[in-house]
Amino acid sequence: xxxxxxxxxxxxxxxxxxxxxxxxxxxxxxxxxxxxxxxxxxxxxxxxxxxxxxxxxxxxxxxxxxxxxxxxxxxxxxxxxxxxxxxxxxxxxxxxxxxxxxxxxxxxxxxxxxxxxxxxxxxxxxxxxxxxxxxxxxxxxxx
Ligand SMILES: [Fe+2]
Numbered sequence: 001x002x003x004x005x006x007x008x009x010x011x012x013x014x015x016x017x018x019x020x021x022x023x024x025x026x027x028x029x030x031x032x033x034x035x036x037x038x039x040x041x042x043x044x045x046x047x048x049x050x051x052x053x054x055x056x057x058x059x060x061x062x063x064x065x066x067x068x069x070x071x072x073x074x075x076x077x078x079x080x081x082x083x084x085x086x087x088x089x090x091x092x093x094x095x096x097x098x099x100x101x102x103x104x105x106x107x108x109x110x111x112x113x114x115x116x117x118x119x120x121x122x123x124x125x126x127x128x129x130x131x132x133x134x135x136x137x138x139x140x141x142x143x
Contacts, residue, residue: 042092
């Protein structure tokens with residue numbers, strides 16, 4: 001149980017960081033009119049947030065099935081956060097004259113412990129790799 005609590009705390013930190021990074025990317029991208037690479041990155045971000053939303057809802061159902069109601073609530077809250085990120089990205093994509101596109105893939109649902117680990121890994125990738133690269137590209141106005 002202590003390991004689960006540690007994982008839960010770590011996951012909460014990652015979700016908080018991702019919320020911040022996603023918000024910065026959306027603001028950075030919307031602060032000037034840009035196309036090309038930034039639009040592609042926004043579409044990739046929209047797709048990623050859309051898939052994360054679906055994945056966390058599936059993880060929540062699995063957590064409920066395994067009797068981890070609090071973890072299920074966390075996943076539902078994370079799914080809602082992802083929905084907000086999706087909407088923010090969609091708004092900017094539409095302001096740039098494009099249509100947001102997401103291809104929802106079936107989530108790989110394992111045990112709740114494994115799902116938490118997968119969530120941590122996914123959010124870490126977004127925080128340390130994906131969004132920093134997207135922000136850099138937007139700041140450099142790469143077309
Ligand atoms: Fe997100």
